Amino acid sequence: MPAALAPFVVALSAYDLGPGLAGVHRGLPSSTVSITIPEEEPLEIGWVGRPGSRERFRAAVAGLHLSAAELRQERCTRGVWLTLSPLGAGALLGLPASALAGEIADLADVAPAMADLPERLAACRSWPERRALVERRLLAGLARHGDRAGRHGLRATLAALSGTTRVEEAARLLGCSRRHLSSTVRGEFGVTPKEYQRLVRFESARGRMVAAARKGRVGLAAVAAGSGFADQAHLTREWRAMTGYTPTEWLRAEGGLTA
Incomplete structure (x- = not known):
């Protein structure tokens, strides 16, 4: 590349x-x-x-x-x-x-x-x-x-949202109000800051699940904790809402991986 x-x-x-x-x-x-x-x-x-x-x-x-x-x-x-x-x-x-x-x-x-x-x-x-x-x-x-590419410090905005679990936390790191952060993120990316953090958390869980499943069996509770979910039930609810599958169903559909 x-x-x-x-x-x-x-x-x-x-x-x-x-x-x-x-x-x-x-x-x-x-x-x-x-x-x-x-x-x-x-x-x-x-x-x-x-x-x-x-x-x-x-x-x-x-x-x-x-x-x-x-x-x-x-x-x-x-x-x-x-x-x-x-x-x-x-x-x-x-x-x-x-x-x-x-x-x-x-x-x-x-x-x-x-x-x-x-x-x-x-x-x-x-x-x-x-x-x-x-x-x-x-x-x-x-x-x-x-x-x-570099307009409005967007790179720093994405880094702050990806590195925190709460929007207020990201706004403090960036030295701006939550309202200003929300306006910037919506205008540039088309999602709210909370939705962007939700996507980052989802993708983190997906990567952890696949990597662990390829090595053997994965503990969903550990995936949930490592990805920023409150608990395994929270992880399962999010996956069903966003994919139509539970994590276990999705792993099986992806090629026989198991949780």
Whole structure:
């Protein structure tokens, strides 16, 4: 990954939804902006629990969201997936993350300069070639929009929210009022400070669960405590509300992992 992209790109990888006529993946709540580019045919995405929300996208961009989405890809189930930090939306795509929060849009509408990226990627013969192409396009976006990246001390704002468990605590670290913090975070990222901390806590628990489950069996009480939840019951309630699964059900659905 080029050093210039490191502050803005969280992950860039190939994906495969699996064998069969239709690969299905549940996209979990996220504190990042995600871009999914299927290798061949368009992707169908709908919000879990929202009938009629399913749409087709040649390449999809999803903002920060607190609900789960279902991604379905027929026949060829491969593609490229990348996630951007909230600051990456402005620095690489040219618009604040708040413009995408809770929404899914086509990449061509969000970043017209990248409209031909799906076709260009389909013509590549290897993953290193695809990765290099995506990185070049992101660097071109950074050259156009990078001046948005440091506005209003947003990096410090995200760090304060990620490193604390209460909004008041983050506001004190930043030397501002809770009202000012709320206004800034809503305006730039499209979620409240409390919602952002909720997403960070959720993602921390997800990482801990997967890492522990791959080594054996994971204690959910320990995951809850290490991720900032009040207790295991709190963890379970949040996971059911945000994903439609309990933690145990989700681990099993992810490939036979157990808690």
